[in-house]
Amino acid sequence: MNRAPLIFLGIFFALAFSWTGIILTNHLSYAKLQPVFDETEGKAFPQKLPGNAERGKEVYRDLGCVYCHTQQVRQPGYGTDIERGWGERGSVARDYIHEKRVYLGTMRTGPDLRNVGARFVGDAGRDWHLQHLYDPQITSKGSIMPPFRFLFETRVIVGEPSPRAVQTKLPAQYQPPAGHEIVLTQRGEDLISYLLALKDPALYPEEAARVYVPKAEPAEKKTEPAQAEAAK
Amino acid sequence: MASSLTASLNPASSPDLAKRAELSAIDASTRAPALYFFGSSVLWLLVGTLFALIASYKLHTPEFLGNIEWLTFGRARTLHLNAVIYGWSVNASFAVALWLMARLARAELRHVGLLFIAAAFWNLGVTVGMVGIAIGDSTSIEWLEFPTYATPILFVAYALVGAWAMITFRFGRAKHIYVSQWYLLAALFWFPWLYSVAQIMLLFEPTRGTVQGLVNWWFAHNVLGLWFTPIGLAAIYYFLPKVLGKPIHSYYLSVLGFWSLAIFYNWAGVHHLIGGPVPVWVQTAGIAASFMMVVPVIVTGLNQHLTLVGAASALKYSPTLRFIVFGGVNYTLTSFAGSLMAMRSWAEITHFTHYTVAHAHHGMYAFFTMVMFGSIYYILPRILLKEWPSAKLISLHFWATAGGITLYVLVMSIAGIQQGLAMNTLPEGAGGAPGSPVPFLTVVAQTIQWLELRTVAGVVIAIGHIAFAINFTWMLVKPRQAGSSEPTLFRHAPDLEAAR
Numbered sequence: 001m002n003r004a005p006l007i008f009l010g011i012f013f014a015l016a017f018s019w020t021g022i023i024l025t026n027h028l029s030y031a032k033l034q035p036v037f038d039e040t041e042g043k044a045f046p047q048k049l050p051g052n053a054e055r056g057k058e059v060y061r062d063l064g065c066v067y068c069h070t071q072q073v074r075q076p077g078y079g080t081d082i083e084r085g086w087g088e089r090g091s092v093a094r095d096y097i098h099e100k101r102v103y104l105g106t107m108r109t110g111p112d113l114r115n116v117g118a119r120f121v122g123d124a125g126r127d128w129h130l131q132h133l134y135d136p137q138i139t140s141k142g143s144i145m146p147p148f149r150f151l152f153e154t155r156v157i158v159g160e161p162s163p164r165a166v167q168t169k170l171p172a173q174y175q176p177p178a179g180h181e182i183v184l185t186q187r188g189e190d191l192i193s194y195l196l197a198l199k200d201p202a203l204y205p206e207e208a209a210r211v212y213v214p215k216a217e218p219a220e221k222k223t224e225p226a227q228a229e230a231a232k
Numbered sequence: 233m234a235s236s237l238t239a240s241l242n243p244a245s246s247p248d249l250a251k252r253a254e255l256s257a258i259d260a261s262t263r264a265p266a267l268y269f270f271g272s273s274v275l276w277l278l279v280g281t282l283f284a285l286i287a288s289y290k291l292h293t294p295e296f297l298g299n300i301e302w303l304t305f306g307r308a309r310t311l312h313l314n315a316v317i318y319g320w321s322v323n324a325s326f327a328v329a330l331w332l333m334a335r336l337a338r339a340e341l342r343h344v345g346l347l348f349i350a351a352a353f354w355n356l357g358v359t360v361g362m363v364g365i366a367i368g369d370s371t372s373i374e375w376l377e378f379p380t381y382a383t384p385i386l387f388v389a390y391a392l393v394g395a396w397a398m399i400t401f402r403f404g405r406a407k408h409i410y411v412s413q414w415y416l417l418a419a420l421f422w423f424p425w426l427y428s429v430a431q432i433m434l435l436f437e438p439t440r441g442t443v444q445g446l447v448n449w450w451f452a453h454n455v456l457g458l459w460f461t462p463i464g465l466a467a468i469y470y471f472l473p474k475v476l477g478k479p480i481h482s483y484y485l486s487v488l489g490f491w492s493l494a495i496f497y498n499w500a501g502v503h504h505l506i507g508g509p510v511p512v513w514v515q516t517a518g519i520a521a522s523f524m525m526v527v528p529v530i531v532t533g534l535n536q537h538l539t540l541v542g543a544a545s546a547l548k549y550s551p552t553l554r555f556i557v558f559g560g561v562n563y564t565l566t567s568f569a570g571s572l573m574a575m576r577s578w579a580e581i582t583h584f585t586h587y588t589v590a591h592a593h594h595g596m597y598a599f600f601t602m603v604m605f606g607s608i609y610y611i612l613p614r615i616l617l618k619e620w621p622s623a624k625l626i627s628l629h630f631w632a633t634a635g636g637i638t639l640y641v642l643v644m645s646i647a648g649i650q651q652g653l654a655m656n657t658l659p660e661g662a663g664g665a666p667g668s669p670v671p672f673l674t675v676v677a678q679t680i681q682w683l684e685l686r687t688v689a690g691v692v693i694a695i696g697h698i699a700f701a702i703n704f705t706w707m708l709v710k711p712r713q714a715g716s717s718e719p720t721l722f723r724h725a726p727d728l729e730a731a732r
Binding site (some may be wrong): 003004007008010011012014015017018019021022023026027029030031033060061062063064065066067068070072074075078079080083084090091092093094095096097098099100101102103104105106107108109110111136140141142143144145146147148149150 | 290291292294295298299300301304305306307309310368369370371372373374401409414417418421422425426429433434438439440441442443444445446447450454458491494495498499501502504505507508509510511514517518576580583584585588589655656657658668669672673676677680683
């Protein structure tokens with residue numbers, strides 16, 4: 001008896017089932033996830049990354065940062081992400097809708113980076129990243145992150161020292177030989193811009209109303225819009 | 233039933249000389265492509281092992297080769313994964329699948345020149361992809377890192393291999409479709425579907441937001457479950473009864489095992505996103521499917537175990553059997569561990585930790601790679617018509633890889649649990665209230681001793697690989713002996729005629 005056609009049908013429908021359920025259904029239902037306009041700020045959230053940060057995301061990609069760092073904050077009560085200050089809230093699907101490539105990650109050899117732009121801010125944040133990329137031991141003794149010194153260039157000073165020289169921000173033992181300076185490459189600049197820009201907004205009212213309903217009596221359910229207002 | 237099954241499975245067991253001649257003609261037809269695929273797989277295994285050692289050493293000594301951009305951890309680790317998956321594992325599974333298909337369908341491979349082209353293209357594609365990763369063109373999508381320009385080359389190669397296996401099946405003389413063929417047909421059909429959906433929805437026309445995560449893990453987990461697992465199980469279902477000279481315990485259990493795997497496995501991949509920003513119902517479905525995987529695993533494990541019962545003494549003699557049984561036992565263990573890892577409370581601890589790394593190696597190495605080793609020990613003498621040159625090297629290969637991977641899985645599991653507990657639970661603070669989390673660098677410091685032990689395990693495994701590569705090369709170059717020859721066994725076994 002030749003049962004090959006029957007076996008083949010079974011094989012086909014097995015995978016078609018999960019492809020429809022996991023991929024197609026969500027691909028279609030995600031279309032209704034739209035940015036949310038915040039009237040007090042006059043902007044729609046989530047916002048797109050600025051151009052130099054987008055370029056930095058390419059550096060993040062090519063160096064494989066995703067293999068040690070996640071970009072997803074777990075919900076309160078599941079793990080200790082909130083207690084660690086990795087975010088003020090858990091990540092939601094809407095946070096990622098503008099991203100051409102999503103780096104959720106599966107491994108936390110290093111900390112989560114979804115909101116690293118909220119932890120290291122402005123010039124001080126930039127200097128921290130500079131030191132940390134040059135040698136993680138400067139800022140984080142005992143870290144097992146590799147150094148990314150190849151994002152810097154040590155070169156002979158020709159004429160005036162470059163305004164972009166960064167050795168002044170590094171501890172004494174990292175100083176270049178006399179007549180040399182250390183500059184950050186464009187890729188390094190872009191990567192730091194990306195890290196400074198990584199930050200999710202406060203919770204969208206839609207999400208607050210939809211997902212985070214605290215345990216409440218049925219009668220109190222009508223107060224959801226008010227809670228959503230408060231969450232803003 | 234049982235006797236007809238044995239006959240269809242094992243024509244060589246029949247005293248009929250015509251059947252033996254047919255079998256040897258079939259083996260001969262697979263020689264050229266199988267050797268090409270096996271040869272390149274062994275080369276990629278060595279390349280992958282080298283990158284594995286570099287990446288492993290870097291993780292506890294980050295300054296090691298720290299100034300070389302293309303060897304930075306994020307790339308070295310990725311080069312390791314792609315070399316052992318697409319270089320070693322896929323090349324080996326192509327050869328095993330084609331050889332099994334030819335034998336089970338009782339058909340000679342035709343026009344093997346085209347399979348030669350397929351092998352050349354596949355290895356070209358892997359080489360291009362590896363260079364792409366090294367120069368910074370990796371996509372950073374797990375299991376799909378090869379840059380898009382490597383994809384068409386791989387696709388041509390795969391299309392040829394898939395088509396050839398189907399043609400061989402179609403032209404087969406065997407009336408009965410043995411369970412190994414079910415697995416092979418399914419795997420050959422599933423893989424291109426998975427790969428092309430992932431390519432299109434992640435790289436060419438990226439889908440929206442975190443649906444990418446769903447596509448990514450639907451693909452990556454199914455490459456394990458719907459490509460490597462079926463091919464590994466097909467090999468076990470063939471070689472176990474073959475080497476033991478007795479039929480598989482229960483035909484019906486093997487059918488049940490196949491269909492429950494087909495139905496449940498492909499929903500399980502979502503468990504990589506538990507607690508993540510994807511719809512909760514999908515996560516729940518993934519958890520349920522992962523748990524249901526207990527069914528095919530118990531059924532398959534039981535079937536194989538009951539086949540082995542009463543004949544286990546053959547493990548003392550047969551290299552193939554030893555590798556295959558080690559792989560089969562670890563298939564059961566790693567699958568149970570996987571089902572458990574999908575439980576929300578256990579995922580809270582073990583997800584994002586080295587425990588996942590342990591689990592990945594448990595499945596891909598302790599199960600799949602060991603089964604491929606066993607298959608190669610069986611197939612190569614039959615297509616080359618000569619025996620393995622050194623039983624000592626086979627023995628070294630077995631003990632180094634089996635011991636090494638056991639140590640690896642143990643230390644990384646312990647490391648992962650410790651890391652997960654420290655990272656995800658709050659220690660008790662003053663007055664019994666939850667305290668503040670363990671500082672992250674303390675969590676890192678705790679793992680370092682285990683990471684160093686992992687490198688030791690890696691070196692032991694590498695020794696096994698070198699022994700294997702030496703034996704393999706020696707086998708290729710050594711002259712064929714005239715007259716009949718004895719198979720290379722671990723020890724002399726005069727009463728093991730059936731094992732041949």
